[in-house]
Amino acid sequence: MGVIVQKVLLLSLGAAGTPDTRGSLYLGYGAVAAVLILYGAYLFARWRRIR
Amino acid sequence: MPHRRWSILLWSLALAANSAALYMVFLYAPVEVQMGAVQKIFYYHVPSAIACYVLLFLAFLFSALYLWREEPLYDHLAHSAAEVGWVFITLVLVTGPIWGHSAWGKWWVWEPRLTSFLILWLTYSAYFLLRLFSRGDARAAKIAAVVAIVAFFDVPIVHKAISWWGSIVHPRKVVLEPAMRWTFFAGLASVFLLAAALFLTRFDIQRAEALRAEKEEWA
Numbered sequence: 001m002g003v004i005v006q007k008v009l010l011l012s013l014g015a016a017g018t019p020d021t022r023g024s025l026y027l028g029y030g031a032v033a034a035v036l037i038l039y040g041a042y043l044f045a046r047w048r049r050i051r
Numbered sequence: 052m053p054h055r056r057w058s059i060l061l062w063s064l065a066l067a068a069n070s071a072a073l074y075m076v077f078l079y080a081p082v083e084v085q086m087g088a089v090q091k092i093f094y095y096h097v098p099s100a101i102a103c104y105v106l107l108f109l110a111f112l113f114s115a116l117y118l119w120r121e122e123p124l125y126d127h128l129a130h131s132a133a134e135v136g137w138v139f140i141t142l143v144l145v146t147g148p149i150w151g152h153s154a155w156g157k158w159w160v161w162e163p164r165l166t167s168f169l170i171l172w173l174t175y176s177a178y179f180l181l182r183l184f185s186r187g188d189a190r191a192a193k194i195a196a197v198v199a200i201v202a203f204f205d206v207p208i209v210h211k212a213i214s215w216w217g218s219i220v221h222p223r224k225v226v227l228e229p230a231m232r233w234t235f236f237a238g239l240a241s242v243f244l245l246a247a248a249l250f251l252t253r254f255d256i257q258r259a260e261a262l263r264a265e266k267e268e269w270a
Contacts, residue, residue, distance in 0.1 A: 018082060021089035024153035028092040029073075031145045036245075039138050043252060050259045 058255065061248040068241035072234070080234040089153040092146050094238035099142040101239065102246040104206055106136030107175070109250075111203035114196035123261060126192045130182065131254040133199055135246060137175045144172055155220055163212040164221050171209055174202040 076094045083090035113129035116122075147165070148158040159165065178198050185191030213221050227235060 018084050019087040021087035021153045024089040024149055025091055028089070028146045028149040029076075029095070031149060032095055032142055035138065035142055035145060039249070043249075043256060046256050046260070047252075050256065050263055 055255075058248070058251055061244065061251060065241065065244040065248040068237070068244045072237040072241035075234040075237045080231055081228070083231075086154045089150055092150040094234050095242060096143060096146045096150060097235070098239040098242035099139045099146070102242050103136045103139035103143065104210070105243075106132045106139060106246060106250065107171075107203055107206055110136055110199045114199040117196045118193065118200075121189070123192075126196065127254060127257040127261065129196060129199055131250055131257055133175060133178055135249045135253055137172070137179065138249070139242075139246060140168070140172045140175065143168065151220060160220055162218050162220060163216040164209065164218050167205060167209045167212050171202070171205045174198075174205060178202060 072094070076091050080091060080094065082088050110129045110133035113125045113132060117125035117129060151160070152158045178195060181191070181195055181198060185194070212218070213223055
């Protein structure tokens, strides 16, 4: 738990002089999730059609 | 579904590996000093690029086998590998500009690596348009196989673009500290398991559709 808290703090504070680019990080992983969800939905629709 | 057990096993492994990798990305890997947290896009961006190379090589290989043996099985394998490969090219093209905009202040730069990668995406998009607007017969499959073989020659160009022509945004070599290296390996394993699971699922669907079409033809 201590490690998790420490890492969360590291992520939220960053080192001195480090730019806060967390917004872009979340946007990047959100985009990954969106592409995979869209493709998953496409595969699911095709799978439903042949069932 | 012919490969049901393999599918369930692969999807379970992919889910577990991706959960572990995301934990490492957000909570274990240290924040890079110059770029900040956005550098963590690296842990899925680079593995996605490597996975797309492998999948497009499989599409190339199965397309060549289809032209040689003319067995529909190879066409189905090539089509599935190319489609999942295209999804991973898309992931690289989506995450790259988000990272680039934050790190360099630009969404896109017309440099050799990025341009050749965009050409790769466009070429495989043309492959799917060809599949979509053809009748799905053996002749269309042969033309698609030729396109997949020709399109693959862009992969070594993308890979060698930096050493051949240089790059203003991509480094020649990346040195990672141990925690970053382990997170990268976790990302690599999780992306490869996800790619394998998607490929097998896509192939199963393609085979089931072909079998159904065959049955309908005989009925």
